[in-house]
Amino acid sequence: MVSHTLNSAYNPYENRNVEVPMSNVGAFVSLLKCVIGTGILALPLAFAYTGWLNGGILLILITILLIHGITLLIICMVESARRQEQGYCNFPDTMVYAFNQGPNWCRYCARASGFLVDGVLAFSHYGVCVVYIVFVSVNIKQLSDYYIKVMDLWIFILFVGMLSIPLFLIRHLKYLVPFNLAANIVMYLGFVLIFYYLFQNLPALSEREAFSEPSKLPLFFGIALFSVSSVGVMLAIESKMAHPEKYIGWFGVLNLASVVVVISYLIFAIMGYWRYGETVHGSVTLDLPNDEMCPRPSSAWPSSSRIRCPAM
Structure with a gap:
C-alpha cells in the first residue's frame, strides 16, 4: 500500500511545471478543433434515428x-497529485494510486489498471486517427478522380x-495552436458552404419527426458518442495549460468550448435532417449535389464532359 502524509495546504497547480504552457485562448482553440471532427457530418443521420427534438435533447x-x-476525473487527478x-x-x-488506496483485492490490480487505461486511450485514439485519415483521403480521391485520373485509395x-507525420512529431501543444486556429477557420468556412445547400428547398418542419421510435436509439448513441467524446485530448490540453485551474468550472475553458461545440452540432444536425429527412446518408456531404463540379482546366477534354459551375 502506498502511504503519504496528507498535506491539505499543498496546491498541485502552484507546483506544476509545464515546459511550454498554453494560454487559455490557445486551450480553447485547441479543444474546439479536437472535439469537432468528421462525426458532425453523421449527426443528421443520428437525428433521423431519433427525431429532431428528441435528438437535440x-x-x-x-x-x-x-x-x-x-x-x-480532473478533480480526482488533482486530488491524487495533492495527496x-x-x-x-x-x-x-x-x-x-486510487487502486492502492482500496482494499487488498484492489491493490493487486493497481498496476494492471494503469496499463488498462494506457491501452484503452492508445487504441481509441488510434481508431479515431485512422478514421480521419481515411475520410480526408476519400475526399481528395474524389477530386483527383475527376480532375486528374482514377487512382487507388x-x-x-x-x-x-506521410504529410501528417511532421505534425505528429510536434510534442508541445502550444506550437499546434496556430494550426488549430487555421483549421477551425477552414472548418467553419466549410460548414458555411454546406449550409448554402442545407438552407435551400427546405420542406415544412412538420414533415420531419420530432420523436422517433426508441428501437433506433442505440444507433443514435453510437454516432453521438463518437462525435462528442474525446477524453484523451481533453486531459492532454489541461495538462499543458499555463493556468490549469481555469480549465474546469462553470465558466472554465472546458465548459465554454463545450457550449460552442453543442450549438454547432445542434444547428448542423437539425438542418441536415430537416433538409434531407430519412434519406440522409451517413455523411451529409454525400447528399450534396455532385453535378456542379467546375470544368476540367485542360482543353484536351471534349466539351461534352464539361460540367458547368453554378451561377453565383
Whole structure:
C-alpha cells in the first residue's frame, strides 16, 4: 500500500511545471478543433434515428454527462497529485494510486489498471486517427478522380499519412495552436458552404419527426458518442495549460468550448435532417449535389464532359 502524509495546504497547480504552457485562448482553440471532427457530418443521420427534438435533447444530455465525467476525473487527478505532493498526476498514475488506496483485492490490480487505461486511450485514439485519415483521403480521391485520373485509395491514404507525420512529431501543444486556429477557420468556412445547400428547398418542419421510435436509439448513441467524446485530448490540453485551474468550472475553458461545440452540432444536425429527412446518408456531404463540379482546366477534354459551375 502506498502511504503519504496528507498535506491539505499543498496546491498541485502552484507546483506544476509545464515546459511550454498554453494560454487559455490557445486551450480553447485547441479543444474546439479536437472535439469537432468528421462525426458532425453523421449527426443528421443520428437525428433521423431519433427525431429532431428528441435528438437535440439527448445530444445536450450526453454532452452534459461527458463534461461532468471529465470534470470529476480532473478533480480526482488533482486530488491524487495533492495527496502525493506532486505537481501533476496523469490518468494512469491516478488509477494506480486510487487502486492502492482500496482494499487488498484492489491493490493487486493497481498496476494492471494503469496499463488498462494506457491501452484503452492508445487504441481509441488510434481508431479515431485512422478514421480521419481515411475520410480526408476519400475526399481528395474524389477530386483527383475527376480532375486528374482514377487512382487507388491506398495511394491517397499513404500520401495523407506521410504529410501528417511532421505534425505528429510536434510534442508541445502550444506550437499546434496556430494550426488549430487555421483549421477551425477552414472548418467553419466549410460548414458555411454546406449550409448554402442545407438552407435551400427546405420542406415544412412538420414533415420531419420530432420523436422517433426508441428501437433506433442505440444507433443514435453510437454516432453521438463518437462525435462528442474525446477524453484523451481533453486531459492532454489541461495538462499543458499555463493556468490549469481555469480549465474546469462553470465558466472554465472546458465548459465554454463545450457550449460552442453543442450549438454547432445542434444547428448542423437539425438542418441536415430537416433538409434531407430519412434519406440522409451517413455523411451529409454525400447528399450534396455532385453535378456542379467546375470544368476540367485542360482543353484536351471534349466539351461534352464539361460540367458547368453554378451561377453565383
